[in-house]
């Protein structure tokens with residue numbers, strides 16, 4: 001099981017339109033430092049799973065039939081916008097899993113095209129794609145949002161975005177796993193108070209201490225977090241994701 | 248006054264994901280034949296006006312401050328999706344004009360960021376941007392939709408998409424203009440019956456005969472219309488738009 005970060009930016013992406021901070025200017029000069037909408041590809045023996053659909057050139061990145069399934073964390077535009085085009089494709093349907101959200105996003109579920117929206121997932125109710133065990137876990141965000149724990153024989157990978165902190169039940173559930181590797185929303189550099197809908201680095205450090213994962217990767221970064229990283233180091237075992245990084 | 252077509256495709260764009268028709272295969276081999284979401288840029292002495300915001304890399308195409316205004320025909324995703332990212336930019340606000348539509352698209356008007364949504368436009372009530380006279384005209388579509396007549400001293404340019412046919416009041420209004428150049432929705436090749444929400448070529452030919460414009464350009468084409476064009480010619484005075492074409 002391999003995870004490839006397709007996008008690691010927050011809703012504004014990096015660079016931010018019109019911003020001349022050091023991080024945005026650097027990303028403008030070096031496309032490798034850009035951050036696209038937060039999304040990842042999980043390559044498993046069962047097939048390729050797309051985690052969130054906010055990347056807008058999905059039709060160019062993937063061949064028809066290449067994606068075995070799409071898993072959505074939630075229906076904010078930056079996590080589903082690439083699906084508005086993909087849905088009008090021709091051929092095999094793509095199963096799409098996600099949380100219960102009667103609002104969804106614009107007319108996405110009303111006109112699904114080749115997207116085959118499955119019954120909403122239930123928190124902590126695991127399901128299998130091939131041998132891969134997937135458990136949806138509730139997160140704390142401004143829209144109904146699920147993280148996912150992916151368990152193969154080799155790895156326990158938790159994908160946790162968008163969120164600010166973790167619900168107690170999610171913490172308790174994840175604490176039972178001793179081989180955890182975590183990918184988590186870290187939208188903001190350390191703040192005096194935790195932000196409203198996303199983790200700052202302080203919130204992430206707290207989660208890191210509580211769950212003691214084998215490794216933890218930061219994703220969903222905004223330009224201020226990138227700017228902070230120009231001047232600061234992270235504690236051991238915590239890494240910054242980059243668009244294109246494979247783990 | 249110059250109009251640049253930024254995108255000339257329908258909601259599915261060309262090529263369509265997974266389609267192997269002749270038009271889609273040709274477009275895949277030759278990027279100059281691709282069709283992005285329907286949008287145009289009007290360059291005027293007053294400044295640059297963006298017509299619809301469905302192009303997804305607006306933040307890369309335009310510099311901060313470069314767009315004087317954005318005019319929306321309607322709030323379907325393929326006409327506004329690029330604004331979901333642009334709105335989170337920094338700096339000068341961009342005035343956005345469009346039809347009355349209480350639904351809008353997802354949370355676009357709720358969280359406008361640097362987009363400065365103006366009071367909804369009234370059909371046939373002209374307004375001015377500098378010397379440029381702009382008259383919104385009602386169209387016939389599955390969402391409230393406005394076309395626009397742009398009048399400078401030199402030109403009378405009507406931008407009419409998305410629509411199937413034209414309301415009688417719009418026809419009567421446009422017939423009073425003798426120097427008309429028309430850009431119009433032609434999503435489909437000739438059909439036995441007119442489609443539901445978009446023109447086929449037969450509907451366009453009918454409008455052409457009624458309004459007798461100096462010239463007429465087809466936009467919002469789907470892959471089947473492109474395929475039809477591989478084998479057929481258009482009557483005199485009717486032209487096919489292309490992404491990047493300037494008129």
Ligand SMILES: [Mn+2]
Pocket residue numbers: 010011038076078079162220
């Ligand atoms: Mn997000």
Ligand SMILES: [Mn+2]
Pocket residue numbers: 074076141162
């Ligand atoms: Mn979100």
Ligand SMILES: [Mn+2]
Pocket residue numbers: 257258285323325326409467
């Ligand atoms: Mn359209």
Ligand SMILES: [Mn+2]
Pocket residue numbers: 321323388409
């Ligand atoms: Mn439309």
Ligand SMILES: [Zn+2]
Pocket residue numbers: 015016019020021022023024025223224
């Ligand atoms: Zn910045």
Ligand SMILES: [Zn+2]
Pocket residue numbers: 262263266267268269270271272470471
């Ligand atoms: Zn095709």
